[in-house]
Amino acid sequence: MTKKQDFIYVVLAIAVVLVLALVIKPAATGEPAGLWGSEEPAITPAWTPSMPPATTVPTPTPAPTWNGKPKEIGFVDPATYHISTEENRLNMTVLSAGTAPGTTRWVTYATIDGQWSGTTGIVRVPSPLWRLDYSDITTTNDEIPFFNCQVMDAEDPNRFVRIVTLNFRDFLAMKDRPELRKDRWVSTFYEGYHDYYFVINTRRIGSYHLKIQVPEGYVN
Structure with missing residues (x-):
């Protein structure tokens, strides 16, 4: 009977250590719990502003010269x-x-x-x-x-x-x-x-x- 009780105490001690390590400590430090595994944080690609299309400046039309006629x-x-x-x-x-x-x-x-x-x-x-x-x-x-x-x-x-x-x-x-x-x-x-x-x-x-x-x- 004594050996069985000792075994139970050992199992409970191990369970307490695991809970402390995988649940209590991560919760206190803000880290994800290791009990259910952790996922890699999603990486949002950096936003690159699109450049407006290049515009071509029209060449001004030269003013016609007067030919001397009214x-x-x-x-x-x-x-x-x-x-x-x-x-x-x-x-x-x-x-x-x-x-x-x-x-x-x-x-x-x-x-x-x-x-x-x-x-x-x-x-x-x-x-x-x-x-x-x-x-x-x-x-x-x-x-x-x-x-x-x-x-x-x-x-x-x-x-x-x-x-x-x-x-x-x-x-x-x-x-x-x-x-x-x-x-x-x-x-x-x-x-x-x-x-x-x-x-x-x-x-x-x-x-x-x-x-x-x-x-x-x-x-x-």
């Missing part, structure tokens, strides 16, 4: 510039024609030809100084002719660069004086390298031929 500016739908199609004559006053300083020689860069009211396309002036020659206008009635040209800033449609207006008194005064027309019906602009468009209103006008002119030195 460009014809066509007309467009006034809605292009978000303006009313109704004729607007507010704050339209006759402006005295400016003259270029010194002995500037002018070359016609672009033209506007027509008879009726309309809004032109955009033209870029390639010089820091330019002028609008509106001396070539014919009328169909000498009593009530009217011509109005609003020079607009294409980059700011709310900006009126200048407004040129001719009424029956102007046409009557210049009726038989074409040379004086060429001298006075010209407006000089001391700004440039900019985009403009023109809003034209007419009444009893037979035709008009407007010339946008730049100094000869800027032909090329």
